[in-house]
Amino acid sequence: MQGRADRAYDIVLFGATGFVGALTAEYLAAHAPEGLRWAVAGRDAGKLERLRDRLGGAAPGVLVADAADPASLRELARNARVLATTVGPYIEYGEALVAACADAGTDYLDLAGEPEFVDLMYVRHDARARETGARLVHSCGFDSVPHDLGVRFTVHHLPEDVPLRVDGFVRARATFSGGTLASALGHFGRGRQVLAAARDRRRHEPRLVGRRAATPAGAPRFAGEVGAWALPMPTIDPQVVQRSARALERYGPDFRYRHYAAVERLPVAVGAVAAYGAVVTAAQLPPARRWLSGRLKPGEGPSEELRARNWFSVRFVGEGGGRRVFTEVAGGDPGYDETAKIFAEGALSLAFDKLPDTAGQVTPAVAMGEALTERLREAGIVFRVVAVR
Numbered sequence: 001m002q003g004r005a006d007r008a009y010d011i012v013l014f015g016a017t018g019f020v021g022a023l024t025a026e027y028l029a030a031h032a033p034e035g036l037r038w039a040v041a042g043r044d045a046g047k048l049e050r051l052r053d054r055l056g057g058a059a060p061g062v063l064v065a066d067a068a069d070p071a072s073l074r075e076l077a078r079n080a081r082v083l084a085t086t087v088g089p090y091i092e093y094g095e096a097l098v099a100a101c102a103d104a105g106t107d108y109l110d111l112a113g114e115p116e117f118v119d120l121m122y123v124r125h126d127a128r129a130r131e132t133g134a135r136l137v138h139s140c141g142f143d144s145v146p147h148d149l150g151v152r153f154t155v156h157h158l159p160e161d162v163p164l165r166v167d168g169f170v171r172a173r174a175t176f177s178g179g180t181l182a183s184a185l186g187h188f189g190r191g192r193q194v195l196a197a198a199r200d201r202r203r204h205e206p207r208l209v210g211r212r213a214a215t216p217a218g219a220p221r222f223a224g225e226v227g228a229w230a231l232p233m234p235t236i237d238p239q240v241v242q243r244s245a246r247a248l249e250r251y252g253p254d255f256r257y258r259h260y261a262a263v264e265r266l267p268v269a270v271g272a273v274a275a276y277g278a279v280v281t282a283a284q285l286p287p288a289r290r291w292l293s294g295r296l297k298p299g300e301g302p303s304e305e306l307r308a309r310n311w312f313s314v315r316f317v318g319e320g321g322g323r324r325v326f327t328e329v330a331g332g333d334p335g336y337d338e339t340a341k342i343f344a345e346g347a348l349s350l351a352f353d354k355l356p357d358t359a360g361q362v363t364p365a366v367a368m369g370e371a372l373t374e375r376l377r378e379a380g381i382v383f384r385v386v387a388v389r
Helices: 019-031 045-058 070-078 094-105 115-132 143-157 176-190 192-205 237-247 266-283 288-293 304-308 336-352 367-377
Strands: 009-014 036-043 061-064 080-085 108-110 134-137 164-174 212-214 221-223 230-233 254-263 312-318 323-331 382-389
Touching: 009 019, 009 192, 009 336, 019 045, 036 045, 036 176, 045 061, 070 080, 070 094, 080 094, 080 336, 080 382, 094 108, 094 134, 108 336, 115 134, 115 143, 115 192, 143 164, 143 237, 143 254, 143 323, 143 336, 143 367, 143 382, 164 230, 212 237, 212 367, 237 254, 336 367, 367 382
Parallel strands: 009 036, 009 080, 036 061, 080 108, 108 134, 164 254, 212 254
Antiparallel strands: 164 312, 221 230, 230 254, 312 323, 323 382
8 A cells, every 4th residue: 555655546436426426425525534535437527527516625536437448447546546436237347447456456446246247356356456465345335344244243252263153134124226226137137157157266266274164045934033034135245254254264163154134024025035036037038127127227216315214234143152142233224325335434444444464356354344344333334232142
């Protein structure tokens, strides 16, 4: 980071005029530390200037760049210490910026919930980022920071050097934007490519020797420990947790994590499974996928009033060494308000906090760990121990 001190900007936010991008820019403007050098970036100079004018006092610089123009992305990366991007779907628009940051030694942050993209970026750019010192941190929003840091928080309340078991149970009231819908439909429609990318990553990753870190899907069940039906969640979150567990010895010699949605009523649980299956099936058919994509266009999202009614809670149940601990991570609107907060605080943490010496593709827990946890607590996201038995 010392070698990057002379760069023009501490943080560049790419995709700042999109729905989540604008929320992130507003958060940064409201919470920017004194002397922060930052810029908003995107392909439409007029929109960026209007955003800058709307932000007022802590107005950032304006940089024009296009995801389809690698030269403009390399220029962004050369001018930033940290580059945070909301431009997705990442499988379509993300790789050139990852490559630019890996080459320039620039820390990179995104909101990717797309396992295929994350796996491909590991195979193609992790080694180069390790050479230059760049930290490539994917999934730094609701996917997957509350779960990744929540498991880390839980593990640190359990004994050391013993097998550990943690289950996470997600409850939420949430809505989604056009960008989220586009990313999800793209992921559902690329099953073979997702599996191929995962296999390729396993061939390139070093084997974990002397330790074990597993994230089995589990089966639907009634979870008495949280008083709800537990449905396995097919998200990127368990994969992120597993990578943190592989990298951090504090997770013990034999670690297991399972990730669930918690639903109180059985009919709702059955309906949720059926709805998920229907969307996945529709995503395989191009006409149905186009119809679903047309319901919300990228850049559109829920109103401030609707977001104000949204919330999330993730309860973790951890066991090991004869101890059982119940913890919780909770906050407001998960998809947008809290995601923008998490994303902005992640960028600030990479830019300014004293962090572990890491490089390459790393998870939020590995890259920022305790520093980001404390930032989020100060910003109003709850990390608490509910009970210890």
